[in-house]
Amino acid sequence: MRRDIFQAIADPTRRAIILLIAAQGMTPNLLAEHFDTSRQAISKHLRILSECDVVRQEPSGREIYYQLNPVKMEEIEHWLAQFRNILDQRFSNLDNLLSTIQNKSK
């Protein structure tokens, strides 16, 4: 079973859950009110988010508040940074090539 943040944010419902929980910790029932799907479906998404450690449980009586773990989101930023580095490097190589051509034409 693949289970990383990229798989966690692949589903639009889970992305919405992340944004909602980022604003404030919420219970599954509270979350389900924001979507036109069942509480169980939301619970399943929360389980996936928990397995990815994107979200943490905080029991309070018979309710469970789900809180965001912002650290996990950095893995996305990390991959994007990798991506941007490659692009930057490519462009700087292009610059080198261009200046080489300029030098030759002199």
Added chain:
Amino acid sequence: MRRDIFQAIADPTRRAIILLIAAQGMTPNLLAEHFDTSRQAISKHLRILSECDVVRQEPSGREIYYQLNPVKMEEIEHWLAQFRNILDQRFSNLDNLLSTIQNKSK
């Protein structure tokens, strides 16, 4: 069929393909050499990436070079910015709360 960038980057092979193509446009056969999977599997990933407009085809004789469309990647950045905004807002509200408490204690 769901088809957006978040679904495109959900698969680790596709993430690797994106990074490889970001560095340099490549043909399916060339790409397949970097993985221990078949050319057909890579072609399928490329089709998904094409449908998401993350990647563009550039025919050259009987070869097809796949080039990256960097613009599409900004959608990820956009969602992350949304996420960061919510977190920032939450913290500034906390600041407001704290200063309110301070004022009351005065």
Added chain:
DNA sequence: TATATACGCTACCATTCGGTTTCGCAATAG
């Protein structure tokens, strides 16, 4: 012209996904 290569497309397969329904358990309310 005959052959080899690069590729997309379709058919097929096992697995996973997102969802619903049902159930059982613990905590609260009456």
Added chain:
DNA sequence: CTATTGCGAAACCGAATGGTAGCGTATATA
């Protein structure tokens, strides 16, 4: 104590996923 509420877990279903194998076509090469 009994009824209700909040929740996770399991069984099940249709659809999508990632992969393979084989076919057809266009380009390049002998």
